Amino acid sequence: MVTWNNLDTLASFQDLKKADRVNLVEAMAGENGAKRVKNYTIPMAEGFAFNYAAKQVDDNVLEALVKLAKEAQLSEKFKAVYNGEVVNTGENRRVLHHMTRGQLGQAVEADGVDKRKFYVEQQERIADFANKVHAGEITNAAGEKFTTVVQIGIGGSDLGPRAIYLALENWAKKNNTFKMEAKFISNVDPDDAAAVLNSIDVAHSLFVLVSKSGTTLETLTNESFVKDALKNAGLDASKHMIAVTSETSPLAKSDDYLAAFFMDDYIGGRYSSSSAVGGAVLSLAFGPEVFAQFLEGAHEEDKLSMNEDVLQNPEMLDALIGVYERNVLGYPATAVLPYSQALNRFPAHLQQLDMESNGKCVNRFGERVSYPTGPIIFGEPGTNGQHSFYQLLHQGTDIVPLQFVGFKNSQIGTDVVIQGSTSQQKLCANVAAQIVAFACGKSDENRNKNFEGGRPSSIIIGDQVTPKTIGALLAHFENKVMFQGFLWNINSFDQEGVQLGKVLAKRVLAHETDGALKEFSDLLNI
Numbered sequence: 001m002v003t004w005n006n007l008d009t010l011a012s013f014q015d016l017k018k019a020d021r022v023n024l025v026e027a028m029a030g031e032n033g034a035k036r037v038k039n040y041t042i043p044m045a046e047g048f049a050f051n052y053a054a055k056q057v058d059d060n061v062l063e064a065l066v067k068l069a070k071e072a073q074l075s076e077k078f079k080a081v082y083n084g085e086v087v088n089t090g091e092n093r094r095v096l097h098h099m100t101r102g103q104l105g106q107a108v109e110a111d112g113v114d115k116r117k118f119y120v121e122q123q124e125r126i127a128d129f130a131n132k133v134h135a136g137e138i139t140n141a142a143g144e145k146f147t148t149v150v151q152i153g154i155g156g157s158d159l160g161p162r163a164i165y166l167a168l169e170n171w172a173k174k175n176n177t178f179k180m181e182a183k184f185i186s187n188v189d190p191d192d193a194a195a196v197l198n199s200i201d202v203a204h205s206l207f208v209l210v211s212k213s214g215t216t217l218e219t220l221t222n223e224s225f226v227k228d229a230l231k232n233a234g235l236d237a238s239k240h241m242i243a244v245t246s247e248t249s250p251l252a253k254s255d256d257y258l259a260a261f262f263m264d265d266y267i268g269g270r271y272s273s274s275s276a277v278g279g280a281v282l283s284l285a286f287g288p289e290v291f292a293q294f295l296e297g298a299h300e301e302d303k304l305s306m307n308e309d310v311l312q313n314p315e316m317l318d319a320l321i322g323v324y325e326r327n328v329l330g331y332p333a334t335a336v337l338p339y340s341q342a343l344n345r346f347p348a349h350l351q352q353l354d355m356e357s358n359g360k361c362v363n364r365f366g367e368r369v370s371y372p373t374g375p376i377i378f379g380e381p382g383t384n385g386q387h388s389f390y391q392l393l394h395q396g397t398d399i400v401p402l403q404f405v406g407f408k409n410s411q412i413g414t415d416v417v418i419q420g421s422t423s424q425q426k427l428c429a430n431v432a433a434q435i436v437a438f439a440c441g442k443s444d445e446n447r448n449k450n451f452e453g454g455r456p457s458s459i460i461i462g463d464q465v466t467p468k469t470i471g472a473l474l475a476h477f478e479n480k481v482m483f484q485g486f487l488w489n490i491n492s493f494d495q496e497g498v499q500l501g502k503v504l505a506k507r508v509l510a511h512e513t514d515g516a517l518k519e520f521s522d523l524l525n526i
């Protein structure tokens with residue numbers, strides 16, 4: 001049995017607070033720094049390594065973190081998740097996204113079916129459908145092949161699949177598995193749908209309507225927008241649209257779609273990339289085999305998250321260090337900095353994953369917690385970020401912990417040698433340089449040119465962005481966020497915070513406003 005306790009009631013947390021602070025500038029200097037880089041690293045799946053040499057920890061702090069992990073029962077709580085216990089107590093639901101990519105624990109039967117079987121069945125239905133589209137067996141009304149797939153969805157029904165599509169687009173082209181171009185419509189801003197529709201050939205486009213709830217205003221509005229465009233082009237919308245939704249949603253039984261694929265209530269939106277939500281668009285774009293490889297990578301990383309040896313469990317340790325930074329060192333934010341253009345939208349996905357999961361001020365029992373929870377997450381790919389907000393990261397008044405991701409190889413392979421180095425080498429040189437610059441700083445008599453250092457970072461290093469590695473990376477962050485939620489004793493799997501704005505927007509549209517809401521409605525000409 002697991003017990004859910006607030007972080008500040010745990011004896012090991014009080015001990016952690018008493019542990020001597022690490023002076024990162026000193027720790028990372030000279031031979032000692034080199035030793036840390038060699039020793040403070042954990043192998044991950046698919047050739048990745050999680051290196052935390054430049055984090056503000058030493059053996060003493062690590063020992064305290066290991067004790068905290070034990071007392072907070074992190075492994076047992078993960079077990080409760082993958083064995084199908086109702087850990088999403090706010091919504092009274094199980095949390096089964098790990099099961100979309102493999103079986104970690106016992107079989108889970110819910111709603112009268114074996115859940116693993118259900119997810120696999122949906123994957124197989126999607127694979128079959130995608131193969132038929134690629135083979136020209138499922139076509140438009142004129143019998144011509146579909147060439148483009150357009151996903152309509154928002155939040156978890158957009159960000160993850162979009163980030164993964166962009167991450168693998170060039171890889172798939174290079175490896176001859178690129179089947180269909182994918183586009184995404186998410187915003188209710190009419191310019192989003194209009195711009196995408198202007199950029200495609202609608203007659204040869206297949207639209208994937210993705211909404212777990214089937215009730216999201218933006219998505220349903222964009223569906224109508226697209227249906228209008230199809231009608232105006234003289235096309236039958238139901239021959240151009242498939243749906244991905246939960247079996248209980250209002251969309252599930254509609255005849256408006258060529259086909260419908262299902263997830264269920266046990267897959268949170270932001271955790272749904274490995275379900276039919278990511279499966280449909282990614283299988284259509286790159287082929288089902290590529291999607292299967294992505295799932296394999298995620299499953300391999302999930303297995304590492306089960307390791308009860310904290311110092312061999314990359315997700316658990318990453319989570320613990322993050323909580324140390326937030327709750328003991330008092331740092332307010334975390335920047336995610338992938339040194340890879342392919343991961344252009346990955347920080348946006350992580351923003352939802354992390355901030356929607358752990359942006360909570362009450363614990364699992366609805367009581368206010370008296371310590372900070374989820375940090376502000378932001379990020380951009382390097383080196384672009386360096387020429388933008390790194391100034392604040394290096395010399396600003398706040399210390400922002402950094403999470404770098406770097407790859408030894410580019411995806412496309414086209415490169416150029418300028419001044420003795422390739423662009424890929426320049427990219428990697430920059431990330432190595434940044435880690436040391438942030439940690440060690442550089443003194444200068446001119447205060448303006450002085451770098452205090454002591455700014456902690458970790459790096460995940462891999463070979464290349466591939467279907468398997470992106471799967472492992474995604475699982476790493478999903479599980480890190482989950483472990484942090486356990487430590488803070490919050491429910492990381494609901495998102496009540498998005499409701500109020502939705503309710504008020506409806507009132508504005510119904511002209512049922514007064515006070516400030518009415519004034520703002522008038523200012524915006526609604």
Ligand SMILES: O=P(O)(O)OC[C@H]1O[C@H](O)[C@H](O)[C@@H](O)[C@@H]1O
Nearest residue numbers: 155156157211212213216269498
């Ligand atoms: O997939 P849907 O039900 O349309 O939901 C789309 C998104 O909207 C909601 O407001 C939630 O904040 C997100 O967690 C969710 O991913």
